[in-house]
Structures are given as structure tokens and as C-alpha cells.
Amino acid sequence: MTKLTAQELRDMLNIKIPERLAKISKEQATARTKIISAISDRPKTIPEISEEIKMPVEKVTWNIMTLYRYGVVEPVEKTDEGYYRYRVRK
Template sequence: MNGRVRDVREVVREEMLMRDKILDVLKDGPKTVPEIAQAVGYPCHEVMFWVMGMRKYGHLCEDELTDEGYYRYRAVIKEDS
């Protein structure tokens, strides 16, 4: 990114666009927010908004707590009803 701090509303609006990118990153296994941020090329504080939104709606869940105090998040496999 270019270093500017974006408005929270602007970041939140991108959640739907980022969902597939984040789920694609998690195909290789659970990752922390900093690991996800590095993989998608966005700052951690923006990725945290998207991860928490995805968690709220059941797309992600916590997997394990690292020694550094970060949770690893994994994709939730939703089965068709």
C-alpha cells in the first residue's frame, strides 16, 4: 500500500472483495493475521477488520494460539444443506 491510513468505512466496504483472497491464503493451512496480511499485501489493522467480519459470519474460526499470542485462523468448510 502507499502508506496512507484509510477510513474505516473504506476498509470495511472491501470485505466482500477480500474474502476470496483470504480464503485462498488459508488453503495452505491456518495463519495469523500478520501472516495473512503479508500474503495479501495489506496492513495488519485492515486485515483484522476483514478477519473479524469473516469470523462473525462463520467463514473463519480460531485454530490455535501461537507462542507470540496470535491466534491462527482457519477456513470453515460449509457443507451444502
């Protein structure tokens, strides 16, 4: 049996992804890429990441928790202010 990519399967079944959903998915992927890039040089707290990439703390928090859930990032230390510093999991 031949394995199809997701795009090939959608084309074969004539399935269209709603533009709004595609836009949200692309924005989330871009946000995660920026976050991973921001913490690739050294661990940072969510407020530090937010300030560096000019993204609201709420969005950074949501994305960090998603990346943590899927094993992409990990907390490495807790600061005196009570924030965790996150790094890309090795």
C-alpha cells in the same frame, strides 16, 4: 408470488446504489476472497495473512473478525506470540 433478485427489485423501484458504496462493497468482497484463499492451504495468523496478500494488518483484522462473526473462519490455535491462527471453517 414471484421472487425477485435484489438487482431486479432495485431496477423495478428505480433505486440506484451510490458509486462510493458500490466501490467499498466490491473492495471488501475482494479482500475477503484474498484472505480466504490465503488460509485455504493452512491456518495462518493475521500478520502472516497481511504479509502474504500485501494488505494492512488493520484491514485483515477487520475482515477476519467479520468472517469469524459469520462463521466462515475459525481460530484453531494460539501461537507463542499470542496470535491466533485462522482457517476456513469446514
